[in-house]
Amino acid sequence: MENFTYHRPHHATDAVKLMKAAKDGKFMSGGMTLLPAIKHGLASPSDIIDLGGLKHAGVAVSGSVVTIKAGTTHAAVADDAGLKKAIPGLSKLAGGIGDPHVRNCGTIGGSIANADPAADYPAAVVGLAATVHTDQRKIAGDKFFTGMFETALKPDEIITAVEFPMPKRSAYVKFPNPASLYAMVGVFVAELADGSVRVAVTGAGPSVFRVPDMEKALEKGFSPDSISGVTVKADDLNSDIHASSAYRAHLVNVLARRAVEQAK
Template identity: 70%
Template sequence: MENFNYHRPSKVADAVKLMKKAKDGKFLSGGHTLVPTMKQGLASPTDIIDLSGLKNAGVKVGAKSVVIQAGTTHAAVASDKALKKAIPGLAALAGGIGDPHVRHKGTIGGSIANNDPAADYPAACLGLGATIHTDRRKIPADKFFTGMFSTALKDDEVITAVEFPIPAKSGYAKFPNPASLYAMVGVYVAQGKDGSARVAVTGAGPGVFRQSDMEAALGKSFKADALAGISVKPRGLNSDLHGTAAYRAHLISVMAKRALAAAK
């Protein structure tokens, strides 16, 4: 690991100023991806801007939506009683991220800003039709995730909160890699109050994506039986030592049905 300048601002505006001044700055929020890559020499930022000093954490449940501040840990999301009632699928997803150490240090803002292609939160954001709030704008989840480890964020833009519409029902299921606990395939399903359906898949491809065929079927009947006959094509899906593209395509169907069974 190379030497770097460490900053811990207490205001978002100060964090943005520090990033603009840095030659090669990185925001730190949890650090479960950034710190390991620095240790391996894969990243050598000149400046680390630690966002934990912003004290931007908490869950607020309203009549139509839930707003989770960016600095809220996975453990806090998983244990929030009001969230468990409003969107139980989201709370359950947070409770299944990594191990206890990861859940008590990692944050929702850090997770979606990093946008690991096998992370859980991107599936929830896309599946629930969330809106990502930053220091300067609001970005729909459908436009936020742009590719592998890539988002619509500008280099000096800071996520401040994530807003999730409260669905009629939603659920999440994943097939975790036994070593990393990241999703080999994870599927989040949600039924809107208007009866529409959204299905988001993580882990299977180079980035999180929606499954339109399943959405159309579940928009008519939000039950596992509605997915009968839908065959997911393996083209474009990941194929590695953990599983072929065809295997992951099969898992998408299996996890979607399990997510429906878990939906509340």
């Protein structure tokens, strides 16, 4: 593992200063992706700026909105009693990321900043029409993920929180890779407060995407049967040793129907 200089600032402004001064700096939150990437030689930052010292953690349910601070661990999100009532689909998603030990370290901000194509949170950010708050601005969930491991974040921009509007009902169902527990395919389905429906898919393509044909069908009738004939094209989907693109396309429909069935 290549060496680096470690920093642990206590204020976002100091973190940004450190990033600007670094030759090739990286922000780190839980480190669950960055540290393995450095071990594998996929990343070799000159400086690591650990955002753990910012103490950006906590879940707040207020009115029709749930705000999760960026440094909140998956375990803390999954265990939050208020969130379980407000958005059970999001609570369940957080409780299914990785394993208990990973959930004690990994954070929501780190997960979405990394934008792994097989990560779970992107499906909820897009599926629930969330808003990503940074130290500089607010970014709509739909505009946040721009490609494989690519986001709208600038290199020195720090996520501070994610704001989720409460839906009428929602659910997330994933088909995990049994070894890594990442989503081979994961589908988040939500009926939002205004009656519109969102179907967001992770794991299947280079980045999270919506399925407009399913959304329209579910707006007419929110039942698994409404989308039994709505398929996605396999052409642009991921294909690897774990699953072909055709299999992933098949899973999108199966998991979407299960999510509709489980939505509450």
